[in-house]
Amino acid sequence: MEPGEWVTEAAAGFGMTVEIREKLCCRKSQFQTIEVYETAKLGRLLMLDGIIQLTSFDEFAYHEMMANVPLFAHGGARRVLVIGGGDGGVLRELGRHPELEELDICEIDREVIAAAREFLPGTACGFDDPRVRVHIADGSVFVRDKAGYYDVIIVDSTDPGGPGAPLFNQDFYRDLKRALRPGGVIATQSESPFLLPELVARLNAATRACFRYAGYASIMVPTYPTGMIGMSVGSDGRDVTEPALEVPPELARQLRYYNTAMHRAAFARPNFVQDMTGGR
Numbered sequence: 001m002e003p004g005e006w007v008t009e010a011a012a013g014f015g016m017t018v019e020i021r022e023k024l025c026c027r028k029s030q031f032q033t034i035e036v037y038e039t040a041k042l043g044r045l046l047m048l049d050g051i052i053q054l055t056s057f058d059e060f061a062y063h064e065m066m067a068n069v070p071l072f073a074h075g076g077a078r079r080v081l082v083i084g085g086g087d088g089g090v091l092r093e094l095g096r097h098p099e100l101e102e103l104d105i106c107e108i109d110r111e112v113i114a115a116a117r118e119f120l121p122g123t124a125c126g127f128d129d130p131r132v133r134v135h136i137a138d139g140s141v142f143v144r145d146k147a148g149y150y151d152v153i154i155v156d157s158t159d160p161g162g163p164g165a166p167l168f169n170q171d172f173y174r175d176l177k178r179a180l181r182p183g184g185v186i187a188t189q190s191e192s193p194f195l196l197p198e199l200v201a202r203l204n205a206a207t208r209a210c211f212r213y214a215g216y217a218s219i220m221v222p223t224y225p226t227g228m229i230g231m232s233v234g235s236d237g238r239d240v241t242e243p244a245l246e247v248p249p250e251l252a253r254q255l256r257y258y259n260t261a262m263h264r265a266a267f268a269r270p271n272f273v274q275d276m277t278g279g280r
């Protein structure tokens with residue numbers, strides 16, 4: 001592949017283009033096309049069905065927030081479930097928490113895990129933690145018989161176009177709530193309000209309908225179209241916008257994005273996002 005070649009994620013009338021050096025992997029699984037590229041400036045890039053999932057350049061921002069916002073909103077989690085997340089990045093961040101006892105992951109596509117292990121070792125190292133149990137299944141089905149089991153459930157899904165579609169339904173949010181222990185917290189990948197306003201509104205309405213406390217947090221991720229992505233967080237236990245604990249110094253030293261101030265600040269919403277996610 002010649003230097004100067006580019007790949008583009010084109011979706012919702014918008015594009016995100018990255019210069020690449022080499023295509024390392026292109027596989028068609030039962031669910032999606034999996035591509036990994038060596039980029040010119042951003043390290044490795046993972047695409048599923050032409051949609052950017054991560055680059056090694058900025059994945060820390062997304063994964064640290066997806067893991068730590070719900071954990072610190074909870075304050076005493078021991079059992080965590082990740083739905084999706086086959087690249088291992090959320091698991092890697094959860095693995096930094098010695099107090100966690102069970103780290104379950106339910107990923108629908110074993111080929112994503114295999115490709116991540118082969119081509120994205122810095123992210124997929126999350127699978128090496130001995131507490132991790134891998135379940136290959138549709139997350140929307142997996143949670144149905146897990147009543148009252150998890151303290152935190154993190155939904156690190158693809159967009160609703162492919163196998164992720166059932167993870168964006170109101171019924172799924174009810175099932176997530178049922179799968180929590182008292183005081184449990186959910187965090188779900190909730191798209192960009194600039195790119196998909198109707199979907200952001202729907203996901204927030206689903207979270208609010210199910211949980212006493214709900215919030216919509218923004219995460220800066222330069223390589224996602226619009227440069228950011230949202231996360232819906234919900235709990236019946238406590239206000240999720242306020243961390244329950246300080247970050248232990250040993251953990252703080254390892255983190256590049258998450259801290260207590262960023263936890264609170266992420267939930268601040270511009271007026272147009274307030275209008276979209278439950279009013280001012």
Ligand code: SAM
Pocket residue numbers: 031048052053054062083084085086087106107108109112137138139140156157158159162163164165166167189
């Ligand atoms: N952070 C990424 C983003 O927002 O673009 C998502 C990364 S992660 C690779 C998404 C994973 O969700 C994929 O590996 C995909 O196979 C998985 N997935 C999609 N639908 C699923 C489902 N119904 N159950 C479990 N995993 C699912």
